[in-house]
Amino acid sequence: MPSLKDIKTQINSVGSTRKITSAMKMVAASKLRRSQEKAEAARPYSSRLEEMLASLASSAASGEGIIKLLTGTGNDQNYIIVPVSADRGLCGGFNSSINRETFKLVKSLEGDGKNVQIMPLGKKSRDFFNRVMKDQIIESFVDLNISNTGYDSALQVSNKLQELYFEEKFDKCILVFNKFKSAISQEVTKQQLIPLDVSNPSKEENADDSSAKAIYEYEPDEETILKDLLPKNVSIQIFKVLLESDAGEHGARMAAMDNATRNAGEMIDSLTLKYNRTRQAFITKELIEIISGAESV
Amino acid sequence: MATISFDLVSPENLIFNDDVGTIIVPGKDGDLGVLPGHSQVMSSLRPGRVMVYSEDKNLVKSFFVSGGFAEINPEKCIVLAESVVELNSLDKSSIEKEIEELGSNESKESEEQLSIAKAKLEAITVSFYDKI
Numbered sequence: 180m181p182s183l184k185d186i187k188t189q190i191n192s193v194g195s196t197r198k199i200t201s202a203m204k205m206v207a208a209s210k211l212r213r214s215q216e217k218a219e220a221a222r223p224y225s226s227r228l229e230e231m232l233a234s235l236a237s238s239a240a241s242g243e244g245i246i247k248l249l250t251g252t253g254n255d256q257n258y259i260i261v262p263v264s265a266d267r268g269l270c271g272g273f274n275s276s277i278n279r280e281t282f283k284l285v286k287s288l289e290g291d292g293k294n295v296q297i298m299p300l301g302k303k304s305r306d307f308f309n310r311v312m313k314d315q316i317i318e319s320f321v322d323l324n325i326s327n328t329g330y331d332s333a334l335q336v337s338n339k340l341q342e343l344y345f346e347e348k349f350d351k352c353i354l355v356f357n358k359f360k361s362a363i364s365q366e367v368t369k370q371q372l373i374p375l376d377v378s379n380p381s382k383e384e385n386a387d388d389s390s391a392k393a394i395y396e397y398e399p400d401e402e403t404i405l406k407d408l409l410p411k412n413v414s415i416q417i418f419k420v421l422l423e424s425d426a427g428e429h430g431a432r433m434a435a436m437d438n439a440t441r442n443a444g445e446m447i448d449s450l451t452l453k454y455n456r457t458r459q460a461f462i463t464k465e466l467i468e469i470i471s472g473a474e475s476v
Numbered sequence: 477m478a479t480i481s482f483d484l485v486s487p488e489n490l491i492f493n494d495d496v497g498t499i500i501v502p503g504k505d506g507d508l509g510v511l512p513g514h515s516q517v518m519s520s521l522r523p524g525r526v527m528v529y530s531e532d533k534n535l536v537k538s539f540f541v542s543g544g545f546a547e548i549n550p551e552k553c554i555v556l557a558e559s560v561v562e563l564n565s566l567d568k569s570s571i572e573k574e575i576e577e578l579g580s581n582e583s584k585e586s587e588e589q590l591s592i593a594k595a596k597l598e599a600i601t602v603s604f605y606d607k608i
Contacts, residue, residue, distance in 0.1 A: 220489035227485060227556055231518065231547060330487040330558070398519035399504050407520045408545065411558070418487055 186454040197443035204436035211429035218422040248409040251374035252350045258295045259349040263356035264304035265428040271435035274303035280367045325421040333418035357427040365427040478512040483554045497531040517548045523595035538563035
């Protein structure tokens with residue numbers, strides 16, 4: 180039987196763990212609100228850019244130079260997969276689900292005979308792929324810290340990707356990230372970044388008023404605008420995904436810490452019960468000893 | 477006189493959104509004056525000033541943008557810019573210092589930054605109308 184002191188120590192340690200987890204939960208909740216606001220603020224820009232791109236996409240028939248971001252290289256052999264994870268743990272299944280899905284995707288593409296390379300964003304996926312398929316990592320970015328550095332860090336990633344693309348290191352780029360559905364649920368989503376996926380539903384909506392779009396004048400001309408627009412679109416997509424993943428991370432951490440706090444509370448209750456029982460047992464035992472001692476005299 | 481709705485958007489947030497009288501936008505091939513009822517134009521921008529004038533033709537706000545796009549139709553003008561700063565928050569001496577530093581560096585990236593910095597300097601030194 181554990182001594183009273185042992186149980187007391189255990190109660191105290193669980194109690195301080197609970198304090199930490201509940202503090203982490205509150206921090207995550209306030210960060211979640213902030214990053215949600217950020218994601219909200221970024222929306223007008225990306226939706227406008229998408230609309231512009233949709234009205235221009237039809238004019239890009241030839242596949243030369245920068246336009247290749249839209250039309251593709253014509254090949255389908257070399258893939259680059261970009262898993263987007265968090266830099267920190269303690270957020271439930273957030274990181275492991277990204278890693279698992281990416282791993283599955285890589286294996287299935289390799290099964291089809293494609294060459295796959297990985298460019299992890301975030302410490303958790305970098306560490307994972309460093310362990311399981313180190314030689315396939317082409318580049319990694321950690322500590323992007325999107326909610327503080329903002330657009331610049333997305334730009335870094337996008338510049339690197341475009342550099343690799345124009346060196347013809349890959350034909351297709353797929354992002355794997357946690358889509359923010361609500362504060363407590365995230366959905367692992369795969370999005371084709373390069374070449375641009377024109378079957379995007381938000382663009383189909385725009386197809387309805389294409390008659391109104393067609394009468395735009397372009398200055399200097401459609402091709403020049405498209406050449407400016409396409410690289411920006413890649414950066415902004417990455418920016419959007421990073422923000423979404425950041426919000427998702429805080430949501431996931433909040434849920435995980437909420438659970439941990441509740442579990443700690445239950446544990447304290449059962450330990451307190453055990454403590455009281457043990458104490459009572461000691462008292463009873465001592466009483467019995469005294470009584471039997473008195474009887475024998 | 478009618479007004480035109482004007483949005484200035486950066487990737488991080490919506491910077492300006494109001495009904496105004498006139499906007500001057502730095503188009504790639506030259507400045508565009510946008511008034512209500514402007515024809516539909518889509519233009520890319522060079523680094524330069526975006527000037528916003530109210531209905532009674534007084535200057536409301538002035539911004540520096542490092543490039544981007546403008547979408548204009550008779551009721552609305554939308555400017556998508558990558559980096560936006562208010563013109564009066566720019567400091568001449570620090571820009572000059574930046575130009576000097578970038579001038580000694582000869583990578584392609586700093587060349588681009590240099591042209592932006594030069595445009596910045598031009599934006600604060602060249603005079604503009606407070607009232608049109």
